[in-house]
Amino acid sequence: MDLQLKDKVIIVTGGAKGIGEGIVRVLAKEGAIPVILGRNAQDNQKLADDIITGGGKVFPVVAELTRPRDSAKAIEQVLEKFGRIDGLVNNAGVNDGVGLENGNYEGFVESLHKNVIHYYLMAQQALPALKASKGAIVNIGSKVADTGQGGTSAYAASNGARNALTREWALELLPYEIRVNAVIVAECFTPLYQTWVNSLPNSEETLASIKAKIPFGQRMTTAEEIGNATVFLLSNASSHTTGQLVYVDGGYVHLDRSIS
Incomplete structure (x- = not known):
């Protein structure tokens, strides 16, 4: 299927590693121009070099998304280019274990900045350009919003907010024909997941x-499988799909786990 993404400029936050890398690689295979947006210049460039070597197009941008101004600066760089x-694609975040019993105000607010506030800021800053292109937004979320996990109140709250924002934005942006969907991840194998298992x-x-x-x-789900679903939702092949949480x-x- 031709997803008609050739030379489409798609921003992927946290795009250098893990799930973000999976999304970036699928976009590059489809002929899009993924923007790898991440805090570490070396990580961004390493993936960019690999994609370019393989014949793809890509643009790395350094941004620390816990700093609100960096969202605006990142969008400015992309539009200038x-x-x-x-x-x-709002993807960057971390399950940082800020719980109720052992957490505190400062840690909770810091986690919201890591995990959901930049989703809002990136969408807001990109909105004028997305209106012009009638583009699409995909928010990456976690099962933790549905299942809970214990000891990770801030991350769970952030993912509940990601789901709610997906449907809120889908409704608000209907007049501009901007589709907004979410891909919800459960157990996806990434280098960070391997590090946790090894500990x-x-x-x-x-x-x-x-x-x-x-x-x-x-x-386990693979990062490529998350990438495939995300890229489909970004494309015109999903042209009448909006406001959906895709697991x-x-x-x-x-599914009832008693079957397994």
Whole structure:
């Protein structure tokens, strides 16, 4: 299927590693121009160089999204380079373990800045360009908004907000024909996930028990699979899809795990 994304300029926050990298690579394969937006210039450039070597197009931008002004600066750089923005993927964030019992005000607010406030700021700053292109927004979310996890109040609150903003923006932006959807992730294998598993005393047993709870295939979702769904939602192939939360999770959230 031709997703008609050739030379479309798509911003991916947290695009240098993990799920963001998966999305960037799929975009590049489709002929789009992904903008890798991340805090580490070396990480951004490493992925950019690899994509360019493979014949793709890409544009790295350094931004620390916990600083509100950086969202505006990033959009300014993209518009200065290309004069347009065709899509935005809000992906950057971290499950930082700010809980209720052991958290505090400062940590909770800091986590909101890491995980949801920049979603709002990036969308707001990109909005004039998205109006001009009738572009699309995809917010990456987590199962934690549905299932809870324990000990991570701020991340759960952020993901609940991501889901709510997806539907709020889909409604608000109807007059401009800007579609807004979310891709919800459960257990996706990334280098960061591997680092977490390696930190556990019984890492192999723990990973095996997690996989056993994933109904479809008893395996982790891949970053490429998240990328495939995200890129589809950015494209005109999903031209009448908006306000949707799409779970790419092997049935983790909604299927009865007694079957596995």
